[in-house]
Amino acid sequence: MGGMNAAIHNFCAGPGALPPEVLAALRADLTDWRGLGRSVAEVSHRSEAYRALQAHAEANLRRLMRLGDDREILFLQGGASGQFAMLPYNFLRAGTGADYVVRGHWGEKAARQAARVGAVRTLRDPLDWSPRAAYAHVTTNETIAGTRLPEAFPLPPSPLCADMSSDILAAPRDYGRYAFVYAGAQKNLGVAGLAVVVAEHEFLSRARRNLPACFCYLEHARAGGLYHTPNAFAVDALAHVTDWLLAQGPENVWRRNARKAERLYAELDRSAFWRPLAPPAERSLTNVTFRLPTAGLEEDFLAAAEAEGLVALRGHRALGGIRASLYNALPEAGVDALVAFMRDFERTHG
Ligand SMILES: Cc1ncc(COP(=O)(O)O)c(C=O)c1O
Numbered sequence: 001m002g003g004m005n006a007a008i009h010n011f012c013a014g015p016g017a018l019p020p021e022v023l024a025a026l027r028a029d030l031t032d033w034r035g036l037g038r039s040v041a042e043v044s045h046r047s048e049a050y051r052a053l054q055a056h057a058e059a060n061l062r063r064l065m066r067l068g069d070d071r072e073i074l075f076l077q078g079g080a081s082g083q084f085a086m087l088p089y090n091f092l093r094a095g096t097g098a099d100y101v102v103r104g105h106w107g108e109k110a111a112r113q114a115a116r117v118g119a120v121r122t123l124r125d126p127l128d129w130s131p132r133a134a135y136a137h138v139t140t141n142e143t144i145a146g147t148r149l150p151e152a153f154p155l156p157p158s159p160l161c162a163d164m165s166s167d168i169l170a171a172p173r174d175y176g177r178y179a180f181v182y183a184g185a186q187k188n189l190g191v192a193g194l195a196v197v198v199a200e201h202e203f204l205s206r207a208r209r210n211l212p213a214c215f216c217y218l219e220h221a222r223a224g225g226l227y228h229t230p231n232a233f234a235v236d237a238l239a240h241v242t243d244w245l246l247a248q249g250p251e252n253v254w255r256r257n258a259r260k261a262e263r264l265y266a267e268l269d270r271s272a273f274w275r276p277l278a279p280p281a282e283r284s285l286t287n288v289t290f291r292l293p294t295a296g297l298e299e300d301f302l303a304a305a306e307a308e309g310l311v312a313l314r315g316h317r318a319l320g321g322i323r324a325s326l327y328n329a330l331p332e333a334g335v336d337a338l339v340a341f342m343r344d345f346e347r348t349h350g
Pocket residue numbers: 013014078079080081082106139141142143144163164165166184185
């Protein structure tokens with residue numbers, strides 16, 4: 001269901017669709033937040049109301065990710081790309097290196113940014129880890145290619161860090177395996193302008209202290225998330241999105257996500273007209289990528305889909321083709337409508 005228009009299904013890879021209930025709550029919070037007569041974006045971050053909001057968003061994440069109190073949660077700005085830089089700034093010291101698993105665009109980008117800071121070793125498979133790295137980094141879902149990293153890889157001997165921007169809270173997962181998790185919020189967690197960081201205290205304690213404060217995790221942790229003005233609107237969106245997930249029942253949302261992906265991949269496998277791009281064992285749950293027989297047909301497909309209210313299906317410019325993102329807020333009806341449209345398109349163009 002689209003934000004303002006029930007006839008729209010938004011398949012955008014990011015920023016992703018938001019649940020209509022969340023949009024309604026955000027509209028209300030822009031009118032009069034918590035009876036304060038002002039919007040959530042206009043209230044001091046030193047106020048009781050903001051502190052309560054941040055604590056609520058944090059508590060929701062702890063429940064959804066099943067985190068113990070050995071983890072610190074930080075709400076930072078600069079998106080996931082900011083974390084590509086902050087992570088190595090904080091943990092790569094002279095004489096230590098980091099392992100980066102690179103299986104796609106985002107993993108490569110993360111590795112390239114870290115290589116500007118220190119020694120980086122890239123590997124294709126999370127198997128032959130270095131014995132003494134400062135940390136090991138994976139990208140759990142490659143948003144552009146539409147591939148996911150199979151979960152059952154052997155743990156590295158060093159702390160495992162992950163960019164989960166495009167599949168955080170999209171499926172059941174053991175977050176306890178990871179010493180450090182980060183995600184831009186604009187796909188499954190709310191709106192852009194917020195990076196969620198979850199770090200094991202023990203790992204965090206190894207971070208550098210003598211960095212400019214704004215880029216120092218320990219400084220943000222010490223200040224309780226209030227080192228500088230937080231993006232209160234994005235934290236509010238995160239609180240509403242996670243309230244929505246808890247109200248739906250995360251298991252229900254995750255079962256629904258599995259059905260959505262299954263249904264779309266089944267359609268892609270049904271006919272040679274569609275050319276799914278991800279190897280079957282690595283198919284993403286959240287970003288489904290495919291091509292049509294010609295680029296001309298893809299343009300026709302995108303235009304006709306848009307006219308039917310199936311929007312933002314264009315693949316990333318680096319890859320072309322079609323990409324349907326099926327984040328938590330996309331209802332099953334969206335996939336049903338897309339599959340019905342695809343059948344019709346194949347009948348008339350195949
Ligand atoms: C897996 C992944 N990592 C990082 C990013 C970059 O995120 P941001 O735009 O928040 O910097 C994206 C954006 O699409 C992504 O999909």
